[in-house]
Amino acid sequence: MSTIDLRKKTVGLLLEKKKLSGIVARVGLVLDITGSMRKLYNNGTVQEVVERILAIACKFDDNGELDVWVYDHEFSRLPSVTERDFAGYVQSRILGDPSIHKFGRNNEPLVMEDIVRKYTKEEPDSTPVFIIFINDGGVVNPTKKTLTEAAVHPIFWQFVGIGDSDFEVLSQLDTLPGRVVDNANFFPIADITTITDEELYDKLLNEFPLWLKEAKAIGILR
Template sequence: MAIDLRKIERTAPALVDLYKRAGASLRRHGLEGQRAAVYLVVDHSGSMRPYYRDGSVQALADRVLGLAAHLDDDGRVPVVFFSTGVDAVTVVELADHRGRVDRIAAGLGHMGRTNYHLAMDAVIDHHLDSGTTDPALVVFQTDGGPTSRLLAEKYVCKAARLPMFWQFVGFGDPGSHQFDFLRRLGELPVPARRPVDNTGFFHAGRDPRRVPDDVLYDRLVGRFPSWLAAARAQGVIRGTTPVRSDSLGT
């Protein structure tokens, strides 16, 4: 059940417009009333420094929080910061969202390289340990391709057995070949490599803050309904035993 608008007005008035726009997008895509655990994964590699400095990462966190308020009712979003390893697993909350990303990032220290699979592993563990029966929508932000494409692809394919949809969001030059890996993820064959297509990708450009809220929300949830239908048909959401991340292997 969605968080009531009046609670948003009391606890996070700056997110009221985002909450309303997220709700409109969910209705457009037939997702009103759908429950889902929402996760945010943010790139903390060295090349991301300008996007922390200009507020792009904070803006994405606020928008995801506005979306999560419709899909879940706890007013918080688990966030994984990653680079060479997992730099932090924490939360953003309605009542304390302002500047939250800056406060977290300030305590993380070195900004390393870009290992997708370790961040995926952390999200998978968190979701399984939570005990929830709801599917998950994972917003996975990055400004470049993975250090190990082989490991990232392996995790994408094996994680397809879990009730989790991975929506990748690119920051930076739209023409960069850094994003070729993410553009090709949709081509990984079903069912030869994975039971369902469990990924989406869109590019938010050099200044992600300028992407209109309506457009961003439509891109975040646009593929979620078709994944939900396919995952239910294949027993990924219902009638299957969850696979722990330590069984995914590397």
């Protein structure tokens, strides 16, 4: 079996364990491309992240597509990636594209607002949205307000902190008061290249089932 097939199998087994088999969701990946991430783009770590998250989209999304954004103080909405064209995606679609702003400073609200716009204005749908948000620290404080306002939408935000930052703002997003529903989770990983697929997928899918239940109960999901 290919690596992507093995990862899809691992995700499938975990979905059965968490009673998520049959759940359909649109899946998006947001990648920090600020200056401190340069090494992880150049050494292949980000490409590996894309491939690992793609396995989740293959099991959740009805067309097997993973929507992708990158951001620093600007953002780019990229072509979706599938298991047919993921090889070399980071090099060809991100690093090799001069139109994409790279290695600047953080501004999370801009990209988050575009995500909400895509799934609620441009492509409105009752299908839940599962966003995996990769960041290595330095999140701006207004992100809290953006996340709070987004709680009324059928979007769950799974924030993943990579590296050794203190993740002060990210760690607060999981427990923000004033939201109609808890629409986010956060966990840190010191080195994302050393965590197994099983561990990563288990962490990524830990709170999504709880949100599905709560969002349905208050009418955000049908």
